[in-house]
Amino acid sequence: MPVNEKIFIGLLGYGTVGSNVYQLLQDQAGEIEKATGAVISVKRVLVKDVAIPRTGAPADLFTEDFEEILNDPEISIVAELIGGTEPAFDYVTAALTSGKAVVTANKQLLSQQGFYLFRLAEEKKTQIRFEASVAGAIPVIKVLRESMVAADLKSIYGIVNGTTNFILTEMSRTGAKFKDALARAQEWGYAEADPTSDISGKDAAAKMAILASIAFHTRVELEDVACAGIEHVSSLDLAYARELGLTAKLLGVAKLYKNKINVRVYPALLKQDHPLASVNGAYNAVFLEGTTIDEIMLSGPGAGGMETASAVMSDIISVVARRAAPGFLEYPAAYRELEFFPDDEVVSTFYLRLEVEDEPGVLAAIASTFGEHRVSIQSVLQKGRGAHAELVMVFHPVNEASFNASIEKVGKLDVVKSAPRPIRVEGNEE
Amino acid sequence: MPVNEKIFIGLLGYGTVGSNVYQLLQDQAGEIEKATGAVISVKRVLVKDVAIPRTGAPADLFTEDFEEILNDPEISIVAELIGGTEPAFDYVTAALTSGKAVVTANKQLLSQQGFYLFRLAEEKKTQIRFEASVAGAIPVIKVLRESMVAADLKSIYGIVNGTTNFILTEMSRTGAKFKDALARAQEWGYAEADPTSDISGKDAAAKMAILASIAFHTRVELEDVACAGIEHVSSLDLAYARELGLTAKLLGVAKLYKNKINVRVYPALLKQDHPLASVNGAYNAVFLEGTTIDEIMLSGPGAGGMETASAVMSDIISVVARRAAPGFLEYPAAYRELEFFPDDEVVSTFYLRLEVEDEPGVLAAIASTFGEHRVSIQSVLQKGRGAHAELVMVFHPVNEASFNASIEKVGKLDVVKSAPRPIRVEGNEE
Numbered sequence: 001m002p003v004n005e006k007i008f009i010g011l012l013g014y015g016t017v018g019s020n021v022y023q024l025l026q027d028q029a030g031e032i033e034k035a036t037g038a039v040i041s042v043k044r045v046l047v048k049d050v051a052i053p054r055t056g057a058p059a060d061l062f063t064e065d066f067e068e069i070l071n072d073p074e075i076s077i078v079a080e081l082i083g084g085t086e087p088a089f090d091y092v093t094a095a096l097t098s099g100k101a102v103v104t105a106n107k108q109l110l111s112q113q114g115f116y117l118f119r120l121a122e123e124k125k126t127q128i129r130f131e132a133s134v135a136g137a138i139p140v141i142k143v144l145r146e147s148m149v150a151a152d153l154k155s156i157y158g159i160v161n162g163t164t165n166f167i168l169t170e171m172s173r174t175g176a177k178f179k180d181a182l183a184r185a186q187e188w189g190y191a192e193a194d195p196t197s198d199i200s201g202k203d204a205a206a207k208m209a210i211l212a213s214i215a216f217h218t219r220v221e222l223e224d225v226a227c228a229g230i231e232h233v234s235s236l237d238l239a240y241a242r243e244l245g246l247t248a249k250l251l252g253v254a255k256l257y258k259n260k261i262n263v264r265v266y267p268a269l270l271k272q273d274h275p276l277a278s279v280n281g282a283y284n285a286v287f288l289e290g291t292t293i294d295e296i297m298l299s300g301p302g303a304g305g306m307e308t309a310s311a312v313m314s315d316i317i318s319v320v321a322r323r324a325a326p327g328f329l330e331y332p333a334a335y336r337e338l339e340f341f342p343d344d345e346v347v348s349t350f351y352l353r354l355e356v357e358d359e360p361g362v363l364a365a366i367a368s369t370f371g372e373h374r375v376s377i378q379s380v381l382q383k384g385r386g387a388h389a390e391l392v393m394v395f396h397p398v399n400e401a402s403f404n405a406s407i408e409k410v411g412k413l414d415v416v417k418s419a420p421r422p423i424r425v426e427g428n429e430e
Numbered sequence: 431m432p433v434n435e436k437i438f439i440g441l442l443g444y445g446t447v448g449s450n451v452y453q454l455l456q457d458q459a460g461e462i463e464k465a466t467g468a469v470i471s472v473k474r475v476l477v478k479d480v481a482i483p484r485t486g487a488p489a490d491l492f493t494e495d496f497e498e499i500l501n502d503p504e505i506s507i508v509a510e511l512i513g514g515t516e517p518a519f520d521y522v523t524a525a526l527t528s529g530k531a532v533v534t535a536n537k538q539l540l541s542q543q544g545f546y547l548f549r550l551a552e553e554k555k556t557q558i559r560f561e562a563s564v565a566g567a568i569p570v571i572k573v574l575r576e577s578m579v580a581a582d583l584k585s586i587y588g589i590v591n592g593t594t595n596f597i598l599t600e601m602s603r604t605g606a607k608f609k610d611a612l613a614r615a616q617e618w619g620y621a622e623a624d625p626t627s628d629i630s631g632k633d634a635a636a637k638m639a640i641l642a643s644i645a646f647h648t649r650v651e652l653e654d655v656a657c658a659g660i661e662h663v664s665s666l667d668l669a670y671a672r673e674l675g676l677t678a679k680l681l682g683v684a685k686l687y688k689n690k691i692n693v694r695v696y697p698a699l700l701k702q703d704h705p706l707a708s709v710n711g712a713y714n715a716v717f718l719e720g721t722t723i724d725e726i727m728l729s730g731p732g733a734g735g736m737e738t739a740s741a742v743m744s745d746i747i748s749v750v751a752r753r754a755a756p757g758f759l760e761y762p763a764a765y766r767e768l769e770f771f772p773d774d775e776v777v778s779t780f781y782l783r784l785e786v787e788d789e790p791g792v793l794a795a796i797a798s799t800f801g802e803h804r805v806s807i808q809s810v811l812q813k814g815r816g817a818h819a820e821l822v823m824v825f826h827p828v829n830e831a832s833f834n835a836s837i838e839k840v841g842k843l844d845v846v847k848s849a850p851r852p853i854r855v856e857g858n859e860e
Contacts, residue, residue: 027582035647146751217461293567296569296729298728313580314577
C-alpha cells in the first residue's frame, strides 16, 4: 500500500455529530494514519447556511451546494449526518451512484430504503456503512456483518432505545408512574420534548429492522416491524413483576423460525438473572443467540453526540481499510427474501394483571375461560381486597392467537373490571 | 470477484475444536459462499497418528506430515488448533513465512510470541487472526482491532477466565469455601483436574497480554503481566463485600496512563451495579473505556468447543473476505514500544479484613499506623467478638507503594492476628 495515501471526505451536516467527527479526525490523525496507511481529511462540509459562524473548522470548508461534494473526484467518502429521509436519500443515492463510499448514522433512511441502498452499493462496487445508526458506539453492525456470518443466528433481542430504558429503570427503581418518570427523563435530557417516537417503540422498530436485515440477510423494513410502546406499563406491574423475579424492558425481538422471520418491539418482562435485565438507565444492549454462538451480549451507552461520532469514525476507518476490496461482507450480499412469520403463530409466555371483583368464584370463572382456549396458567397471585382486588397471572407458553382470543373473552367477563393488558415474558423459552 | 473461487484450508489438529470447525465448514458452506463468493474447504488435517479412526471427515484427509500442508500451494489458510507453544510456533512461523494466512486459537503462543508473529505476517503481507484465543465466541479481538482504532482506549477490564468466575459466583451464591466451590466446578466440568493455570490467574494473564497488545498497539507479553489468583479469596470476604454492595471477580486490568501501560490480573471487588458485576458463572466479558467510547461491554459464554470453533470460523471468513487487501488493521501495524507503568505507582482503592484482638485501643493503633503512611480509611466495620473479632476496612484511593508499606507495618502489630490480604476495589475511581 502506498503510505500516506490521501483520502478526502465530504461531510453532510455539521451539528453535534458532524462537528465531533471533524474534531476526531483531527485529534486521531496520527493513529488513523498508522493503522490504515492513509491520511484522512475533510475537504467539504455541506450546511444549509454558510453565513452562520461555526467553530472548529475553517470557514472556506463549508458549502451549501451538494454538487460541489458529488462532483469532486478527490472526495471518495461521503459521511451523511443530516438525518431524516429527505434530502438524505437523494444525497446518499447520488454518492453511491457516482461510486463514492457512504457512511451514515441515519436509521430512518436505512430502515425505509436500506434494501435499495445496499443493492445500489453492491452494484456500484462501493461501500455503505452505518454503525452509528444503531446502539451508538456499540459495534453491533460490524459484529453482525463480519463476525456472525457462520453463526446461524436464530434470535436477536435488543434494548435499542435509551429513553424508554431510562424511564423503565426509573419506574422500577423509585416506583414512579410512567408520566413522572418521563418528566424526569425530559428534565435530565434523556427524552426529547416530543418523545412520541421513542415512547411508542417506533425508534426501536427502525433499529430492529436494520439489525434483522443484517443478521438474517434479508429485507426487513420499518413497516414490517409491529411495535407497542411503554405508555401503558404501570408501576404496579413493575412491582408485581419484581415479586415474580422479573424486570421490564422495551425489547426489540427478531426471530427466525423455520426460514420465516418475525420482528417486533414490545415491553417485556425478563428474569432478573437474564443478562439484559441488568442493562439499566439510558444504556443499550443487543443479545444474540444462534446455533454456534449463544448468549453473546454487546452493551454500552446509547447514542450521544460523541458515541455516534465515534461509530462514524469506525466506519470511515473500515471503509478506508477495505478500500482495495470493497466487496464481501460490506453489504448483506447474500440477500434472500424471507417470509414473515405471522404474529398469531408465535408461541409466547405472558404475564397478566386483572382488576377483578372481590367475590367467590371469580378465579374459577376466569380460569375456566382460559381453559376453554387451552391457555394454561402457570401461577396466580391474588392481590389487594375489595375494590382493589387483582389477579396477577403468568401463563405457560401459548400460541398468541389462542391467547388473544382467550383474553378477549376474559375481558368481557362481568367480574373483570378493566381491559386486560398482557405483557410478554421473554428469555425463558426452555 | 470471481464467484465460486476455491479456498483450501490446512487444519492442524482434530480435537474438539478441529472437528467442530470441519463440521461447521460443511454445514455453513452455503452461507459462507454467499457472503464471501468463495467455496472454502479443508484439504488436509494434521494429526499425530493417522491410524486412529476418526469420525466426520474422510480418512484420506488426515496426514502426520506438516510438510504436506506447508508445501501444498493450493492451501492458503492454515488453522492451528493444536495449542501449546511447540510445535505450534514452528508450524505457524513456517506457514506465515510461506505467505499462508494463519488462524489460531492459541493463547499461549500469542502471549509469548505474538509480537514476532504479527511482524512476520506484516512482512510477508499475509494475515494472522486469533479471535478464538480470548473469550470464546465473543468477537473482542475484531472489535478491538477494527472498531476501536480511533477510540483512544484508556482501560480494559476483562473477566476472561470462566473457571474462576464460576468458582467466585458459586462462593458468593452459596457461601461455599474456595475448596468446595473448586470441587464443584471440577465435578460439573468447569475446571480441569489440574486447575492451577486458571486458579493462579495465569490463563487470564495470557489473554490480557493479547488484549492489551491489540488495544494499545504495543508489545505486552505474558511475562509482563503480574498475576494473583483467587486461592486466598475467602467466603467471609465475599459475605462482607456483599454487605458493602460489592461483588468479587478475577479481573484482568490493562490501563494506559500517560503513555505507559500497566497490565495485571487480580481478584477485585466491584460495585454491584457495575456492568461486570452481573457477569456470572462460566461467562466471560470485556469492558472498554476510552476517550470517545465509554463502558462498552461484550459478554458471553467462555470458551467451549463450539464457541471456539465458531470464533475460528469467523476468522477464516474474515481472512477470505479480506484476501484482496490483507494489509490495514489485520495486525497491529502501528506498533509502538510503550513503557510499563510500575505497579507501585498505580493508585488503587483497597478492601481489607483484619483478624484482631478484641480489646480497647485496637482500632486506634491500626488507624494511626495507616495514618503514618498517609493511607486514609473510608469506612470500618467491626465484626465478631472475642477470638473472632475482625475489622473490615475500605480505603480511599491510595498509591500502592504507600499502601503496601502500611500493610506491612499493620501486619506486624501485636493486635493483628493474621497476615493482611487486601483486595482491590475497582470501577469507582471517580
